[in-house]
Amino acid sequence: MTFEWDWAYTQEILPILGKASIITVQATVIGFILAALIGLVFALLRMSTLAPVRLATGAVVEFIRSTPLLIQIFFVYFVLPEFGVTMDAMTAGILALGLHYGSYCSEVYRAGLDNIPKGQWEAATALNLSTLTTFKDIIIPQAIPPVVPALGNYLVALFKETPLLSAIAVLELMQTAKILGSESFQYTEPITLVGLFFLFFSLVSAALVRQVEAWLKTRHGGA
Amino acid sequence: MSADHPSAAPMVRFENVRKSYGHLTVLDDLNLDIAPNEKVAIIGPSGSGKTTVLRMLMTLEEVNDGVIWVEGDPLTHMYRDGKLVRANKRHIRQVRSKIGMVFQHFNLFPHMSAVKNCMEAPITVLGLSRDEAYERSRVLLDMVGLGDKLDHYPGQLSGGQKQRVAIARALAMRPKIMLFDEVTSALDPELVGEVLNVIRELGEAHDLTMLMVTHQMGFAKEFADRVCFFYAGKIAEQGTPDAFFGNPQNERTQQFLSAVLEAD
């Protein structure tokens, strides 16, 4: 059996996959912004002086981290409507990605927050800064730069898991490739192209994360 | 209490203050009055509770018993229905605004330039405009000899320069009471002088009550109005520098002084 790569077919589907890749990138970017914010909120809630808040947040984070993303995607899309929360597949998928990776990011932030020397808190108290100002101006700006590489890893990981959204028929790259394949009975070209798309974007985002890291290192006179 | 005659009240009063960590009693029934504008040097062996005294006054540690007063107002406590109860956060913040502190390890904000370090609290706590806060900070940094380092980050400054920024930063809040905890201990010997000079000038030029934990006996002698010698959680002896250094009464004081003076 000989195999021939079909260039004509490739040319035909490339624009379609190109459009679908926009959906994938959208889901990645919005999902990650959501994850970064949710993660920070979780991490801060886990520092609350109120024990119930701390414990409840810890339980939620632990629960989300120990259940599969695919189940969470189904849950948000199919189960939440039972409770009157309805959303389209894309929104549900992004929300699930944000929650799932948010709980991972919260651990990253926690490590960053824990590493702030006690003296920084004490200086903030001695200057009579409010709790809000202390977090906003003193603690968070110092806690985040060291954890950017770890957050960047989750960005790439989240990106590579976006094909799971095909399970609820979001027309991202994977779902589009599956549809193309089933229409033409030619799976090789679409699936290979999707792989190449992912490779390309992974390399680009990894390079971007490294740039940001390098930039963070040179600020503040290198201190 | 003399809450209605603040001018007659001491600037700081420790009243029967006790502090312990678990079974370890660090300060035992401390009573200490400090007059407005008074400069008090706190000396004593390691672990005698010197830092703890300052940290309780800065509200970085809670007292187990007793009350700390500032200008006749309770700091650790507040009045409710005419009775003293534990202070809430809001009350503490209000009274604490009269106190500033300089730490052994500077504790500057590393992500902010020298001038930003000084501007932060005046803007966010006192509500100054950026321009006002900048001007106030510039004047103070100038006073501590860093007028040409406003935009330098802590990582670009020497230890002595960092500590002088920390002093300016505390002063930017216009405190009435300044606490110094071994502020030259982390410095190379040749940088100690520049920081002590700033403190000396401060004491002369401003109405400031100062409490200073120090191992610099020479500086304590010339600068302080009173020296308090702590030993095992108590004030074992106190007096004017002349009396204290010239004619120490307590056996512990004599031992301590001969040990440190020998070491010098």
Ligand SMILES: Nc1ncnc2c1ncn2[C@@H]1O[C@H](COP(=O)(O)OP(=O)(O)OP(=O)(O)O)[C@@H](O)[C@H]1O
């Ligand atoms: N957070 C804490 N937990 C437990 N023990 C503590 C704590 N802080 C201080 N101590 C103990 O309290 C005692 C007094 O400490 P403090 O720091 O006030 O001593 P110091 O006089 O400042 O000593 P040094 O000259 O070494 O700075 C010490 O025995 C110390 O180990």
Ligand SMILES: [Mg+2]
């Ligand atoms: Mg100490």
